Amino acid sequence: MRRLDQLLANLGYCSRREARAWIQAGRVTVRGRATDDFGAKADPADVRVDGEPLDHPAGLLLLVHKPVGLVCSHDEREGPNVYSLLPPRWRARNPQVTSIGRLDKDTSGLLLLTDQSALVHRLTSPKHKVPKVYRATVNADLTPALVTLFAGGTLQLKNEKAPCAPAELKIISPREAELTLTEGRYHQVRRMLASQGAEVMALHRARFGPLELGDLAPGQWRELPLDTFPP
Structure with missing residues (x-):
């Protein structure tokens, strides 16, 4: 059960002040009935805004095909970011949608976004x-x-206290390879290969756990069930 004004604000619909105006204007119903009590608590499943169910009240988990040129930071000073690919309402959610791990600006491929902090940590x-x-x-x-x-x-990388965990390298052609990691150190793929005299010119993440991009085009995303990664 959550306060109506806080619920709408946290789901990115509007500010809490605007939510109170929406509620008092009759735009919000609980179990089919309008209420003017913005402090009332309700089950999100029972709430409608302008007759429509709430937008993903349980949370979001998205698989994104990140293109080169976008960063995974919310800091606009770092340039265009992956969150610009999402609907404005999702970008205004609290907790905010964030990436599970990061891909640098010059790396493309599979990126997961979520507002579930426990899933990010896990x-x-x-x-x-x-x-x-x-x-x-x-x-x-x-x-x-x-x-x-x-x-x-x-393999010991510069300025690292511990060696890299075992990683599987498959050489596809003399200058192309597939590398499977189970850890996520800063620029790890680039640093591992550079330590052996091979500078990475292009980098793409093809898989995360059991997930692959399939035919998802760069800049596109698809929703995943919140239980995709069971505890």
């Missing part, structure tokens, strides 16, 4: 070891020795 926690698959194009030929090195769990 899926980014190293102890859960959620596999993430990246496809990289580099500027130097890759050798089979890298497969053994990355799998061994001994």
Whole structure:
């Protein structure tokens, strides 16, 4: 049960002050009846705004095909961000929609967005070891020795206290590879390959856990059930 004015504000419909005006104007109903009590508590499933059910009152989980050029930050000073792809109402939600892990500006591919903070913490926690698959194009030929090195769990990156966890490298062509990680260090794929003399020229995340992009076009998204990643 939640206060009506707070419920509408948290779901991004409007400010709490505007919500009170909407309620007093009869735009909001509870179990089919209008109410002018903006402090009344109600089950979100029973609430309608202008006759329509509330917009995802239980929360959002989205799979996005992030294009190159967008950042995963809410700070507008860092440039255009992935949240600009979403409807304005979703961008105004509280808790705000945020990314589960990040992809840098020059990396494309599968990105998950949600307003469920517990899910963010769980899926980014190293102890859960959620596999993430990246496809990289580099500027130097890759050798089979890298497969053994990355799998061994001994690669130490500069300024890191612990070596990288074992990672699976598949060489697709002399300068293309697929790398599967179970951790998410800062610019990890780029740094791992650069440490071996191969600068990443293009990077794309193809998979996150069991999820793939399928035919989802860059800049597009699709909704996922909130129980996609059961506890």
